[in-house]
Amino acid sequence: MIFGGKAIAITGASTGLGRELAVQLARAGARLALFARNETALRETARLCLQVAPTGGPEPLVITGDVTRPEDCARLITETVAQFGALDCLIANAGVSMWARFEDIRDLSFFRKLIEVNYLGAVHCLHPALPHLRKSRGLFVAVASLQSKIGAPAHTGYTAAKHALDGFLESLRMELDGSGVGILSVYPSWISGTELRSHAFCEAGAKMGEARRSHTSDAVPAEECATRILAAMTARKEQLFIPNKYRWLPWARLALPQMLRRRIQKRVASQKAGE
Ligand SMILES: NC(=O)c1ccc[n+]([C@@H]2O[C@H](COP(=O)([O-])OP(=O)(O)OC[C@H]3O[C@@H](n4cnc5c(N)ncnc54)[C@H](OP(=O)(O)O)[C@@H]3O)[C@@H](O)[C@H]2O)c1
Numbered sequence: 001m002i003f004g005g006k007a008i009a010i011t012g013a014s015t016g017l018g019r020e021l022a023v024q025l026a027r028a029g030a031r032l033a034l035f036a037r038n039e040t041a042l043r044e045t046a047r048l049c050l051q052v053a054p055t056g057g058p059e060p061l062v063i064t065g066d067v068t069r070p071e072d073c074a075r076l077i078t079e080t081v082a083q084f085g086a087l088d089c090l091i092a093n094a095g096v097s098m099w100a101r102f103e104d105i106r107d108l109s110f111f112r113k114l115i116e117v118n119y120l121g122a123v124h125c126l127h128p129a130l131p132h133l134r135k136s137r138g139l140f141v142a143v144a145s146l147q148s149k150i151g152a153p154a155h156t157g158y159t160a161a162k163h164a165l166d167g168f169l170e171s172l173r174m175e176l177d178g179s180g181v182g183i184l185s186v187y188p189s190w191i192s193g194t195e196l197r198s199h200a201f202c203e204a205g206a207k208m209g210e211a212r213r214s215h216t217s218d219a220v221p222a223e224e225c226a227t228r229i230l231a232a233m234t235a236r237k238e239q240l241f242i243p244n245k246y247r248w249l250p251w252a253r254l255a256l257p258q259m260l261r262r263r264i265q266k267r268v269a270s271q272k273a274g275e
Pocket residue numbers: 011012013014015016017018035036037038039041065066067068093094095096097117143144145146187188189190191192194195196197199
């Protein structure tokens with residue numbers, strides 16, 4: 001995909017990876033629709049995009065809404081197409097996580113939220129977008145997670161939601177075979193420089209905030225993640241593991257399940273609280 005002039009809608013563009021994707025796509029000359037709930041933060045993303053965009057390019061469209069509401073997602077697509085005349089790419093990036101052992105959770109209601117944002121949020125946006133993506137022979141990018149392929153302690157509900165998203169994409173790929181619409185599934189490991197951990201749900205169902213877990217040095221910076229995603233979009237790849245070495249994880253889960261489980265338990269335990 002050559003990005004110059006392409007109409008691209010991004011959910012979860014107010015912070016973290018979504019903001020980085022927006023800035024790098026703006027630099028490449030894409031016409032952007034930015035979607036999330038926090039309008040002030042979205043406008044800041046739009047400002048950063050304008051700073052790097054080629055001169056004379058259109059301002060990013062700022063659309064506030066919630067991916068758990070199908071009507072907001074339909075509005076994202078309608079307004080993007082009305083403004084740009086087409087939709088070449090939809091990036092379903094909005095997400096929310098958790099950090100709590102299942103037995104310690106005191107309010108389970110956030111499990112519904114995890115499904116609604118991480119899985120249904122992508123479905124709600126893609127359904128109205130598909131006719132336009134068919135027309136443009138465009139691309140659907142879903143930011144899943146390594147946890148779409150493996151489990152992790154303290155992440156039961158998040159892992160379930162990301163597995164649901166992956167299953168949806170597997171079936172959809174078969175339905176869209178030959179349609180011209182590409183699907184890229186992105187499976188990042190831990191990403192640094194985003195708000196995911198402070199916004200994650202904890203035992204009481206509240207956001208973790210300052211009690212968030214720190215990253216170890218092997219987390220991939222959001223900027224590098226976004227660069228890798230743009231390269232995979234250009235190559236119209238079907239899947240992208242970040243870092244690349246983790247592409248063997250689905251095989252390890254089948255071949256060496258106990259060893260893999262022990263390694264994941266150790267890695268999650270190494271992330272310290274509140275640092
Ligand atoms: N960080 C990691 O280690 C990591 C690893 C693997 C995968 N991922 C995935 O990467 C994606 C981006 O996450 P991030 O790390 O950049 O975290 P982040 O900084 O917390 O960004 C999450 C984005 O999603 C938006 N969002 C959350 N709930 C929403 C809702 N109901 N409606 C609309 N937008 C909503 C947030 O905006 P508002 O709050 O303004 O709505 C924000 O823009 C997520 O899908 C996440 O699961 C992250």
